[in-house]
Amino acid sequence: MKKKWLLASLFLFMIVFSVILLLSLKERTEMPKTERETFTPSTVETFQSFNREDWEIREKFKLGRGYLLARQVAPAPGKVEIKLNSRTADGGEIRTRESFQYGQFEAAIQTADAPGSITGFFLYAPPDLHHEVDIEIFNERKSKVLLTIYQNGKVAKQMEHPLPFDPTKELHDYRIDVLPEETRFLIDGELIQAWKGNFSSKPMQLMINSWYPSWLEVKGDASSPTVIDQVSYSR
Template sequence: MRRVLSLLFAGLAFTIVFAGTAGAQEATSFYDPFDSFDTARWSTGDHNLGRSYLDPTNVDASGGNLRIKHPARSYEGGEALTNALHGYGSYSARVKPAYAPGSITGFFLYKSPDFESEIDIEIYNDRSGRVMFTTYAGGQQTHTETAQLGFDPTAAYHEYAFDYASDSMTFYVDGRPMRTWDTGIPQTSMHLMVNSWFPAWLNGNRPKKTVYTQIDWIRHTATAATP
């Protein structure tokens, strides 16, 4: 979830990146195992969000994972986002969130302005087993639901996914359908994003030691062009 994207443009580098993609065509399918951080595909966020500052230096690729660091005794987090836009299709990521109560890990599509177009999976970075699914379209939140995973998401890797079509939206965890909606669906291509951060609406202390949200891989299979 992004609030407010305009902060993302504070750095000159991001102004250049997004100016180049604002009118770009949709990107095709991809699979990224994060053997390295591919700057042709990904950029890093550099802005405040909730209680966090998303520091580009907190994002790297190491050991075959995309890592987002929460430094010890800090509310800092990190964010990676595609340079290109992506539309209808399936999106999946194998994720192990950091254990940092009061923070969340997001895997989502987003395009500015705020509330206009967004599809969210947000995993609570604690042992409560909560995950939140949300959509925004036409300048408003159209759906939101918090579900129980039935496991501690910080203990192991699990696959989080969604299918995005013009007339339906289905969220999955480890291949199991969790929620389907057929109304209130955004109708545009968006940037694919992953982040880990401390929202203002969640209570939690700074982590006592440095912890990492780790993403083993991300896959997108395109199915059709968006309007």
């Protein structure tokens, strides 16, 4: 009888332990989702028309080998196109008028097919190298992303990540979560990199651009523009 009672107690203990373990694992795997749900409801911009109260187009700005020019940006119903000119090395940029210190930022982007150029999805505030969180996508078929955080006048964190797809062929989702204790980068919902720490000390504008950096070699004509299909952001 005593043996049966011990076996029953052991069996009950194993069941309770298993339930506690499963709940713990579930909590760990769902932590990003829980943090995501703490953001306010997203503002979703589908660009059915270009809302100039919320967004602005960079008029003229020297960057890399050329300029960011307003004429290279072409809003259309349901999208914004940024055209690249390989002969003059000119590109374009759009940015929010509002600034954000923390939040979640996501964009559906199909990059230009323009080797030697990049598409940036990032947060920025002047001066240079002090307040910036970047996803930079190389505008070529066999591509990669460069993830960078600038802080206090220098690179605080940086890594390259090869892309398992051709970003010039279709839309993909790029996301940045800037939190007081962590900054995360996701592509198509998959966590690529997370850096612990507070890297934001000033509100930053959300920007998207395509341009020719001086540290890349222009390898041919741009055969397609960068297409921005949708952008969402929340605090």
